[in-house]
Amino acid sequence: MTATPPTESDCVEFVLAVLDNLESCEASAPTVNRAFGLLSxxxxxxxxxxxxxxxxxxxxxxxxxxxxxxxxxxxxxxxxxxxxxxxxxxxxxxxxxxxxxxxxxxxxxxxxxxxxxxxx
Incomplete structure (x- = not known):
């Protein structure tokens, strides 16, 4: 199975969506960093x-x-x-x-x- 590589615009859209969700989240910066580390x-x-x-x-x-x-x-x-x-x-x-x-x-x-x- 070959996956279609993500485009730069896909990545930008995803990052912007994550940032939008982070604005409504009450998590501290260390918590966010740990979560992204786990999901990396x-x-x-x-x-x-x-x-x-x-x-x-x-x-x-x-x-x-x-x-x-x-x-x-x-x-x-x-x-x-x-x-x-x-x-x-x-x-x-x-x-x-x-x-x-x-x-x-x-x-x-x-x-x-x-x-x-x-x-x-």
Missing amino acids: DQRRRLLLEVMRTYGESLTLPDAAEEVAVRETGCKVTNISAERVHEVYISLYHDHLPRLVDAGLLEYDQERDLVSPAALR
């Missing part, structure tokens, strides 16, 4: 999107599979086990801890279960 990585955004879509607990392997599907635009049957494993490892070691620390997700390591927290 596509894989974190996709994991949050997956958890919002399902709205319930998922095993981390299932969440990783769904993130891989959304990253590639392919059916899960067309994605290698190695690719899904790579997504799982990066979620487990990098992205999930950041989102848990931020209070957006919860993680039960014993059951390898990810749950929406603030996404409810």
Whole structure:
């Protein structure tokens, strides 16, 4: 799947829309910076999107599979086990801890279960 690259005007429109929304938001500059930091990585955004879509607990392997599907635009049957494993490892070691620390997700390591927290 090839995505159409964003145009400069797309980016400008998005930034202006975000700025319009920030004007009505009562968040401090450090809070806004932290939020943008969390959202700066596509894989974190996709994991949050997956958890919002399902709205319930998922095993981390299932969440990783769904993130891989959304990253590639392919059916899960067309994605290698190695690719899904790579997504799982990066979620487990990098992205999930950041989102848990931020209070957006919860993680039960014993059951390898990810749950929406603030996404409810």
